[in-house]
Amino acid sequence: MIGRESDLEALRDELRAVERGALEQGGGLRAVVIGGEAGIGKSRLLAEFLGEAEASATVLLGRCVDLGNDGAPYAPFASILRRLIELRGLDTVLAAAGHGAGVLPVLLPELADDSAVPARTGAERLYELVTVLLETLSVERPLVLAVEDIHWADSATLELLRFIVRMAERGRILVLLSYRSDEVGRGHPLRSYLAELERTRRLTRWELSRLGRDQVEALIARLLGCEPDAATVDRVYGMSEGVPFFVEELIGIDGLATGEDLPETLRELLLARFEKLSEPTQQLLRLVSAGGVCVDHELLSAVFDGTADELDAAAREAVVANVLAADTTEYTFRHALVREAIHADLLPGERSRYHRRFAEALEAGPQRSATQLSTHWLAAHDLRRAFVASLEAMEEARRSYAYATAAAMGDRALELWDSVPDAQELGTRVLGVTSRTELLSRTASALRNAGDNERALAMVNAALEAAGDLPPAQHARLLRDKAQYLMNLNRPGVIELFQRALEVVPAGSLPAGDGLRPQLLTELAARYMLAARFDEAVALTSQAVDEAGGDAEALLSVAHNIRGSSLVAAGSIDRGLAELDEAGRLAEHDPGAALRYAVNASDAMNTLGRYDEAVRLAERGVREARARGVERTSGVILSSNTVEPLLALGELDRAEAMLDPALALDPPPSFRAHLQRMKLWITLWRGDLDTADALLRRWHGGLRTLGELEVQSELGVARLAAELAIARGDHLAAWEATAPVRSVSHRRLPASDLPVLAAAARALADGAFRAARDATAAGGSGEPGTPDGSGALDVVREAAGLDAVLAAIETWPTAVAWGPVIRAELATALAVGEPGDGSSGATGADRFAAARAAWQVAIDATTSPLAPAHLHPYALVRAARVARAAGDSGAVEQLAAAARGESERSGFGLLTEAATVLASSRSIRAAHGSAAVGPGAPLTEREAQVLALIEQGLSNKQIGEALFISAKTASVHVSSILRKVGASSRTEAVYRASRPAR
Numbered sequence: 001m002i003g004r005e006s007d008l009e010a011l012r013d014e015l016r017a018v019e020r021g022a023l024e025q026g027g028g029l030r031a032v033v034i035g036g037e038a039g040i041g042k043s044r045l046l047a048e049f050l051g052e053a054e055a056s057a058t059v060l061l062g063r064c065v066d067l068g069n070d071g072a073p074y075a076p077f078a079s080i081l082r083r084l085i086e087l088r089g090l091d092t093v094l095a096a097a098g099h100g101a102g103v104l105p106v107l108l109p110e111l112a113d114d115s116a117v118p119a120r121t122g123a124e125r126l127y128e129l130v131t132v133l134l135e136t137l138s139v140e141r142p143l144v145l146a147v148e149d150i151h152w153a154d155s156a157t158l159e160l161l162r163f164i165v166r167m168a169e170r171g172r173i174l175v176l177l178s179y180r181s182d183e184v185g186r187g188h189p190l191r192s193y194l195a196e197l198e199r200t201r202r203l204t205r206w207e208l209s210r211l212g213r214d215q216v217e218a219l220i221a222r223l224l225g226c227e228p229d230a231a232t233v234d235r236v237y238g239m240s241e242g243v244p245f246f247v248e249e250l251i252g253i254d255g256l257a258t259g260e261d262l263p264e265t266l267r268e269l270l271l272a273r274f275e276k277l278s279e280p281t282q283q284l285l286r287l288v289s290a291g292g293v294c295v296d297h298e299l300l301s302a303v304f305d306g307t308a309d310e311l312d313a314a315a316r317e318a319v320v321a322n323v324l325a326a327d328t329t330e331y332t333f334r335h336a337l338v339r340e341a342i343h344a345d346l347l348p349g350e351r352s353r354y355h356r357r358f359a360e361a362l363e364a365g366p367q368r369s370a371t372q373l374s375t376h377w378l379a380a381h382d383l384r385r386a387f388v389a390s391l392e393a394m395e396e397a398r399r400s401y402a403y404a405t406a407a408a409m410g411d412r413a414l415e416l417w418d419s420v421p422d423a424q425e426l427g428t429r430v431l432g433v434t435s436r437t438e439l440l441s442r443t444a445s446a447l448r449n450a451g452d453n454e455r456a457l458a459m460v461n462a463a464l465e466a467a468g469d470l471p472p473a474q475h476a477r478l479l480r481d482k483a484q485y486l487m488n489l490n491r492p493g494v495i496e497l498f499q500r501a502l503e504v505v506p507a508g509s510l511p512a513g514d515g516l517r518p519q520l521l522t523e524l525a526a527r528y529m530l531a532a533r534f535d536e537a538v539a540l541t542s543q544a545v546d547e548a549g550g551d552a553e554a555l556l557s558v559a560h561n562i563r564g565s566s567l568v569a570a571g572s573i574d575r576g577l578a579e580l581d582e583a584g585r586l587a588e589h590d591p592g593a594a595l596r597y598a599v600n601a602s603d604a605m606n607t608l609g610r611y612d613e614a615v616r617l618a619e620r621g622v623r624e625a626r627a628r629g630v631e632r633t634s635g636v637i638l639s640s641n642t643v644e645p646l647l648a649l650g651e652l653d654r655a656e657a658m659l660d661p662a663l664a665l666d667p668p669p670s671f672r673a674h675l676q677r678m679k680l681w682i683t684l685w686r687g688d689l690d691t692a693d694a695l696l697r698r699w700h701g702g703l704r705t706l707g708e709l710e711v712q713s714e715l716g717v718a719r720l721a722a723e724l725a726i727a728r729g730d731h732l733a734a735w736e737a738t739a740p741v742r743s744v745s746h747r748r749l750p751a752s753d754l755p756v757l758a759a760a761a762r763a764l765a766d767g768a769f770r771a772a773r774d775a776t777a778a779g780g781s782g783e784p785g786t787p788d789g790s791g792a793l794d795v796v797r798e799a800a801g802l803d804a805v806l807a808a809i810e811t812w813p814t815a816v817a818w819g820p821v822i823r824a825e826l827a828t829a830l831a832v833g834e835p836g837d838g839s840s841g842a843t844g845a846d847r848f849a850a851a852r853a854a855w856q857v858a859i860d861a862t863t864s865p866l867a868p869a870h871l872h873p874y875a876l877v878r879a880a881r882v883a884r885a886a887g888d889s890g891a892v893e894q895l896a897a898a899a900r901g902e903s904e905r906s907g908f909g910l911l912t913e914a915a916t917v918l919a920s921s922r923s924i925r926a927a928h929g930s931a932a933v934g935p936g937a938p939l940t941e942r943e944a945q946v947l948a949l950i951e952q953g954l955s956n957k958q959i960g961e962a963l964f965i966s967a968k969t970a971s972v973h974v975s976s977i978l979r980k981v982g983a984s985s986r987t988e989a990v991y992r993a994s995r996p997a998r
Helices: 003-023 042-053 074-086 090-106 122-137 155-166 189-197 213-224 230-240 244-251 267-272 279-289 297-305 308-320 337-345 350-364 372-378 383-399 403-417 423-429 436-449 453-465 471-489 494-503 516-530 533-547 553-570 573-586 591-606 611-628 634-647 650-666 669-685 690-706 710-728 733-735 750-777 796-810 815-833 848-861 871-884 888-904 908-920 921-927 941-951 956-963 965-982 986-994
Strands: 028-036 058-063 143-148 172-180 203-207 294-296 324-326 328-334
Touching: 003 028, 003 172, 003 203, 028 042, 028 155, 028 230, 042 058, 042 143, 058 324, 074 090, 074 143, 074 155, 074 516, 090 122, 122 143, 122 155, 143 155, 155 172, 155 189, 155 403, 155 650, 172 383, 189 203, 213 230, 213 244, 213 403, 213 965, 244 267, 267 337, 279 297, 279 308, 279 328, 279 337, 279 350, 294 297, 294 516, 297 308, 297 350, 308 324, 324 423, 328 337, 350 372, 372 383, 372 403, 383 403, 383 423, 383 436, 403 423, 403 436, 423 436, 436 471, 436 848, 471 494, 471 516, 494 516, 516 533, 516 553, 533 553, 553 573, 553 591, 573 591, 591 611, 591 634, 611 634, 634 669, 650 669, 669 690, 669 710, 669 908, 690 710, 710 733, 710 750, 733 750, 750 796, 750 815, 796 815, 796 908, 815 848, 815 871, 848 871, 871 888, 871 908, 888 908, 908 941, 941 956, 941 965, 941 986, 956 965, 965 986
Parallel strands: 028 172, 028 203, 058 143, 143 172
Antiparallel strands: 294 328, 324 328
16 A cells, blocks of 8 residues: 555545534435556555445445446446345345335346336436435445446446435445546546536545655565665666556566566566466466456356366466455456456457357356347357347346447447348347337437437438338337437427328328327427417327327326416416316326326416415425435426426525436436526526626527527526626616517517516616716716617617517416516606606606606515515515615615515525615715716616725625625726726725715
């Protein structure tokens, strides 16, 4: 452990943190990823630590094996689970797994019970089971889960590890992962995987460095048992370059006395110990190298062509020579580099013969792995058997939810198809695929399930090129598949593909009971619904119901679901809710349909302003997801459907506690966009403008792309962009962002239109205020209510346009709250836009009388249970703003105080800040005109906030931290204040701003 003392202590600290976190917080998981080049000492470090940890924790170790790019799915977890059963007993493990124990055979086929085949519900079921199992078993005794060489891991193993690291909430678990950094080049999947894992605060990652010369000298002394001469140290240090494994190999060479006669090449160094062994032992090591870094003893016995005694003798010599390590079940090369060197040194005949032996032994053995069979038969150049094994491995991986492995095996089978004369016959018999085109389709589906939608799309396009020879139903399914891949990629063309698929299989062309056409009709209707083409969606789902027949309850549930959601959004609320109720009834016996019903029904309740009911429905869906074992995957998506109504109810903390874990799971694009919009909204209204701005810039591309396909997403992005621009004081950007709701071609979606319309009205009012200030600063010339060529808005015309839009959707239930707010903003814009030079004879109070009355109506309306929680304090703040413009300081103080109290209780920091500024008498005086602040223009609301903090003696950095802005932005505001009040210092600015108006 020379040179690794600090690394070992860091691992000890991590284990202590796991135990301490569990005691202090009710649960703790920590993860460490250790990287480094081959031979740097990762395995040695882990072995030392795991040996220590066994005294206080349950230690589970799994290894990933190098078999090209075709690692068997979940290979390290099979050995981990076997070790767990060995340590705790099968009954204990089954009890800890609970209702999910039926999925354990996915990891350990020997546990399969033919009398009770577990339901296949997806990878999330398996991930949930393993996580719960580890959590449960780590409650009484900490658990250390170590997986070595994850650069060789299959994607299913990596996904399972990611789920555990992100989602484990109870128990005491330390996850240790190691990888060879020199194997992870550009394009290696582990690069993005590690970057994503690092975003969780549970994970620490570091790389082991090479040893310095002094450390190499100390290591040589430890190995030799005496002080080495300088020549030896120099020679070993130079050749090893500080890599500990190479140091040990060099020192381990027999007869070393000086620095002379050391190997000149890496190959010679790696094979130095090997070449000193007897021929039988060398033969054994050549054979073992074909099996991978580690080989089970029973498997090795089956492929070894000598006696058991000869095997034991050769293995013992290899272990004594420190080339192999042995435990109770398997032999492992001391270092993967040695195995690679020996395997690379095999003659072609040896390579083929040894891999054939492994393939034959695996076929006959109890732990048969089709994935490994495929690899061995291919290396043995038996293409027909490799083809059959690849097809079997494809199905085996699909059943284990290892979709990336399934796709890789499909790729291999496609490559071999033309080389196998009876490929079609074999494909039909083994996998049920009757053509290469069908195999392309199956492989594309596996790629889609593995998350590689780009390759899935390319493969289904290749399949469609030969679709002319396919039966119509199969052709239609390919078109459907392509549509789904495009949906996953958020690309256009989905509707057209579903339409083509329906043309390929017209009504009456398929056998009775074939659900393909109803499915196509329903999915096309869903796309129409998202595009706000509700009449077409209703018509298609009605057709789907007619064609589905009474027995297809799950399909009928989805059709009624889409029809009900479309009717509700179109304004036929009672009919739509009745359809949703029918969808729920039909989904009682189908978990997938039930979850889809819960998503759409809770969303409908939220859009109608029935927030408590929306939360109830979504939470019931979460319970159903929990019963299926998908609480932290599909259930999280349903949990996210509780977030928006919780925000509307003002329960920001509870909403955010559900939101962040949902985002961490990287859900499908449409759900992800919904979650991102909510994260942006809550960040903005809490008052963290800089973070909200940064998040919007980061996510805007994906949000905009989805918005081009879904009206709800388009409006959600428009609302966020507008509200953020308003908070930044940029009314023109806010007005531009609300363009969709003002477009003549816009398809109305009232629940989403209303907040965007409110933002547009606010932008118009703020623009009027800005134009009025500019006109005053310019000497009172011009009419601020009309365009001046410098970006001002035509208040009268635009207010009339917004009012007309509102009138068209005012029957929507939540318009009882949003409508008065919108009209109050419009009244404010019109009041500010009136000439203020006395020509009309109207005083400030007279001009704002209508606006103040409108805000009083809005204040009353936003107490409705249909109003989102932020809307009432918002109306109070805006009413205070108008009262300030009218010169009514008493009303300003009263309204602002009420707004501040309410927004503080709910956590709406954006409103709390605005109310605080309005409640300040200094801010009120500053608002009356330039006389209150000196020779310049009046202070903006943000500048008034900065001025108040200057008075407290805060620096620019401290001001930035208090207002969630950068120090540079704070400095810009300070400079603007100095200019406006005519001051040369911060102290003078405070003095001048505090002087009463004359």
